[in-house]
Amino acid sequence: MTTIHSLGFPRIGKNRELKFALEQYWRGEINAESLEATGQELRVQHWQIQKNAGLDYVSVGDFAYYDQMLNHIQLLGCEPNRFDFTEQVPELNRYFTLARGVANEAASCCSGHTPDNQGTWALEMTKWFDTNYHYLVPEFTADTHFKLNSSRLFDEVAEAQALGHKVKASLIGPLTFLYLGKEKTASFDRLDLMEQLIPVYGEILFKLKKMGVEWVQIDEPILCLDLPVEWKAAYEPVYNRLNAAGIKLLLATYFGALEDNLVLTCNLPVAGLHIDAVRASQQINHVIDRLAHYKVLSLGVIDGRNIWRADLDQALAAVEIARARLGERLWLAPSCSLQHVPVDLSAETALDDELRSWLAFAVQKLEELGALKVAIDQSVASAEHAFSASRTAATSRRQSTRVHNSDVTDRIASLPTDADQRRSHFKNRQILQRSRFKLPLFPTTSIGSFPQTKEIRAARAAYKRNELTADGYTKAMQAEIELSVNKQIQLGLDVLVHGEAERNDMVEYFGEQLDGFAFTQNGWVQSYGSRCVKPPIIFGDVSRPKAMTVTWTSFAQSLTSQPMKGMLTGPVTILQWSFVRNDQPRSSTALQIALAIRDEVVDLEQANIGIIQIDEPAIREGLPLRRADWKAYLAWAGRAFRISASGVSDETQIHTHMCYSEFNDILPAIASLDADVITIETSRSDMELLRGFGDFNYPNEIGPGVYDIHSPRIPTTEEMVRLLKKAAEVIPAENLWVNPDCGLKTRGWPETEAALANMVAAAKALR
Numbered sequence: 211m212t213t214i215h216s217l218g219f220p221r222i223g224k225n226r227e228l229k230f231a232l233e234q235y236w237r238g239e240i241n242a243e244s245l246e247a248t249g250q251e252l253r254v255q256h257w258q259i260q261k262n263a264g265l266d267y268v269s270v271g272d273f274a275y276y277d278q279m280l281n282h283i284q285l286l287g288c289e290p291n292r293f294d295f296t297e298q299v300p301e302l303n304r305y306f307t308l309a310r311g312v313a314n315e316a317a318s319c320c321s322g323h324t325p326d327n328q329g330t331w332a333l334e335m336t337k338w339f340d341t342n343y344h345y346l347v348p349e350f351t352a353d354t355h356f357k358l359n360s361s362r363l364f365d366e367v368a369e370a371q372a373l374g375h376k377v378k379a380s381l382i383g384p385l386t387f388l389y390l391g392k393e394k395t396a397s398f399d400r401l402d403l404m405e406q407l408i409p410v411y412g413e414i415l416f417k418l419k420k421m422g423v424e425w426v427q428i429d430e431p432i433l434c435l436d437l438p439v440e441w442k443a444a445y446e447p448v449y450n451r452l453n454a455a456g457i458k459l460l461l462a463t464y465f466g467a468l469e470d471n472l473v474l475t476c477n478l479p480v481a482g483l484h485i486d487a488v489r490a491s492q493q494i495n496h497v498i499d500r501l502a503h504y505k506v507l508s509l510g511v512i513d514g515r516n517i518w519r520a521d522l523d524q525a526l527a528a529v530e531i532a533r534a535r536l537g538e539r540l541w542l543a544p545s546c547s548l549q550h551v552p553v554d555l556s557a558e559t560a561l562d563d564e565l566r567s568w569l570a571f572a573v574q575k576l577e578e579l580g581a582l583k584v585a586i587d588q589s590v591a592s593a594e595h596a597f598s599a600s601r602t603a604a605t606s607r608r609q610s611t612r613v614h615n616s617d618v619t620d621r622i623a624s625l626p627t628d629a630d631q632r633r634s635h636f637k638n639r640q641i642l643q644r645s646r647f648k649l650p651l652f653p654t655t656s657i658g659s660f661p662q663t664k665e666i667r668a669a670r671a672a673y674k675r676n677e678l679t680a681d682g683y684t685k686a687m688q689a690e691i692e693l694s695v696n697k698q699i700q701l702g703l704d705v706l707v708h709g710e711a712e713r714n715d716m717v718e719y720f721g722e723q724l725d726g727f728a729f730t731q732n733g734w735v736q737s738y739g740s741r742c743v744k745p746p747i748i749f750g751d752v753s754r755p756k757a758m759t760v761t762w763t764s765f766a767q768s769l770t771s772q773p774m775k776g777m778l779t780g781p782v783t784i785l786q787w788s789f790v791r792n793d794q795p796r797s798s799t800a801l802q803i804a805l806a807i808r809d810e811v812v813d814l815e816q817a818n819i820g821i822i823q824i825d826e827p828a829i830r831e832g833l834p835l836r837r838a839d840w841k842a843y844l845a846w847a848g849r850a851f852r853i854s855a856s857g858v859s860d861e862t863q864i865h866t867h868m869c870y871s872e873f874n875d876i877l878p879a880i881a882s883l884d885a886d887v888i889t890i891e892t893s894r895s896d897m898e899l900l901r902g903f904g905d906f907n908y909p910n911e912i913g914p915g916v917y918d919i920h921s922p923r924i925p926t927t928e929e930m931v932r933l934l935k936k937a938a939e940v941i942p943a944e945n946l947w948v949n950p951d952c953g954l955k956t957r958g959w960p961e962t963e964a965a966l967a968n969m970v971a972a973a974k975a976l977r
């Protein structure tokens with residue numbers, strides 16, 4: 211018999227039940243028991259789905275009220291001392307304080323939170339590998355201690371057992387846990403904490419064993435990264451000691467190939483290994499060559515990072531070779547946790563039948579595993595229904611006229627090699643733009659979005675439910691745009707924006723308007739905490755049937771004689787935050803999106819919009835996990851951005867915006883984007899990030915964010931003056947812009963107005 215299992219199931223619920231319960235709980239509308247009841251209902255449902263699909267084990271340990279790393283911070287008892295929790299504070303209260311700080315900070319556009327005057331700022335958030343999911347970063351100091359400090363995991367195991375399920379518990383492995391954390395004191399190495407951490411893991415494993423758990427999945431995805439030698443060397447001794455607990459460990463790796471860590475990983479004293487066979491099918495045979503005869507190998511053959519229905523014939527062929535070599539030691543699973551895909555395709559009633567037949571969400575992916583198991587253990591005929599549907603879908607996708615568009619292919623084939631170059635050098639453009647816009651020194655602007663109020667979202671929801679006409683909706687959004695423009699004029703900002711009221715999300719909005727994209731009604735994926743995104747699905751060649759933003763932007767421009775900045779999302783970010791085609795390289799899709807955005811940029815210019823921002827917040831996150839692949843990525847990603855930006859005259863000023871820090875290792879690539887102005891997130895690092903730009907002699911203009919938009923706290927004029935002076939030490943003052951860190955969509959109006967008033971005052975003080 212072939213064993214099938216899942217590395218993790220989405221926890222938000224098929225109708226985002228967890229999101230709504232969390233937000234009600236945070237608003238004080240429901241109590242902890244009621245929140246816990248929702249959590250339990252979801253676990254029960256999700257285990258049942260796994261059982262129905264024929265999985266041999268249900269996964270326990272993948273549920274979290276906010277984040278799986280945060281669960282481990284409590285499980286391992288390493289809540290940072292700075293939170294100063296007393297014994298009396300209940301675990302769940304501590305949990306949300308760690309996640310959200312004390313300022314009741316729920317909303318945040320990008321990652322992270324800021325220290326405020328009270329000193330209990332939340333843990334930092336950062337991207338989980340190359341996904342759009344954010345985890346909470348453990349903080350380590352030389353004084354960090356570990357102890358088994360939460361019974362949640364064991365309670366959930368008992369809960370599943372009581373329902374009669376066979377349980378596989380899952381844990382994040384000790385090396386991955388430490389590696390993904392952050393050292394908060396100098397001259398200390400978090401790897402030194404391992405000695406202390408191992409006994410706690412030992413205790414957890416021992417307890418699970420006593421509960422009758424046979425298998426523990428222990429996630430070590432960092433084995434797919436370039437690891438420092440000390441970390442590689444730590445693996446064997448650590449796992450030797452964990453092995454002593456006497457419970458079967460399934461070491462799970464995903465998001466890439468093991469490469470230089472392959473031998474090391476295969477030799478670890480564990481009972482089984484899981485590898486990602488979607489991103490790295492080439493490693494299957496090498497791994498089997500080196501696998502001891504007593505170990506099981508779990509092949510992640512179903513794509514956990516994308517929404518395409520599997521080609522079951524192809525998957526079966528790949529698996530049969532492994533089956534012949536491994537026999538019953540072969541396990542099958544999705545490539546990684548299914549938390550990165552939406553829950554259930556059956557909720558999508560608006561997709562046409564053809565497109566729907568190409569897709570599989572989490573529930574359907576488990577059914578695909580079930581079909582593979584039947585085909586291997588019995589016969590393909592016994593799983594005929596699933597196999598024939600898969601075959602039909604594969605053929606229809608290959609042949610569909612909706613996928614291939616010869617206009618797009620022709621345009622790309624005839625694209626001049628210099629299509630990614632502006633007409634003249636930045637220095638010339640700068641002269642022309644300065645005389646055109648006549649902006650003061652330290653010009654002020656914002657990053658694009660203004661508060662997405664309840665009223666805005668309610669109007670959009672009403673429009674979607676046909677309770678508001680298209681005209682009514684347009685009027686409502688125009689009123690919001692007018693409100694934001696007037697506020698900006700009153701505040702004295704120099705370069706205005708329309709405020710993005712009409713956008714549900716900066717990527718979904720464009721996906722809804724481009725050909726080659728489909729969008730779902732309910733395809734939510736957790737981004738962090740209670741916040742979700744609905745990534746569009748790129749299924750075909752991308753093109754732009756008509757202008758997407760010109761009417762809104764022109765309306766905004768008609769309200770003022772000041773420059774109105776057009777606002778677009780860049781090709782790399784649209785690519786990164788969508789589900790993408792798996793039948794052509796990402797680079798080809800990026801190029802197609804770039805051409806669509808280029809057309810929009812040109813149309814905005816023709817509509818007399820002189821300043822256009824093309825946001826690329828995801829350019830850093832799109833970096834491949836292995837350094838060896840960076841160069842190729844940066845080359846095509848940079849070209850895609852430049853193609854989108856280069857259709858305009860020298861007098862048109864192109865801005866770009868990036869958040870999520872850590873640009874220093876890719877500065878040459880950022881400079882090569884050749885945007886006239888870049889606005890970046892820097893305030894949380896006290897402008898330290900900017901030093902890299904200074905050292906590198908970054909040639910173009912820069913707006914280092916002078917305050918953090920993730921916090922409702924209102925920054926003072928003085929602190930922004932200080933930050934700007936600090937910036938002026940490394941960047942020539944005449945190249946500096948003044949702006950917040952990121953968009954203001956998750957903020958409320960009162961704090962937004964107060965903060966911007968202080969920001970404008972800071973710019974004036976500097977002038």
Ligand SMILES: Nc1nc2c(c(=O)[nH]1)N[C@@H](CNc1ccc(C(=O)N[C@@H](CCC(=O)N[C@@H](CCC(=O)N[C@@H](CCC(=O)O)C(=O)O)C(=O)O)C(=O)O)cc1)CN2
Pocket residue numbers: 318319320321342664667668670671713714715716717718737738740741742743744787956
């Ligand atoms: N795609 C993407 N990825 C990203 C980011 C991003 O902005 N976009 N930023 C970073 C992550 N930050 C994020 C910040 C906020 C939210 C966020 O607020 N998400 C909203 C959903 C946003 C959205 O699409 N809103 C819809 C409304 C969706 C909705 O739930 N409407 C309600 C009704 C609302 C009402 O009646 O008031 C419903 O249908 O039930 C809209 O504006 O139209 C949420 O979870 O609540 C998500 C990610 C990194 N990755």
Ligand code: MET
Pocket residue numbers: 319320657658659716777825827867869952953954955
């Ligand atoms: C995550 S970057 C956001 C950029 C976008 N223009 C905004 O202001 O919201």
Ligand SMILES: [Zn+2]
Pocket residue numbers: 320657827867868869951952953
């Ligand atoms: Zn941003």
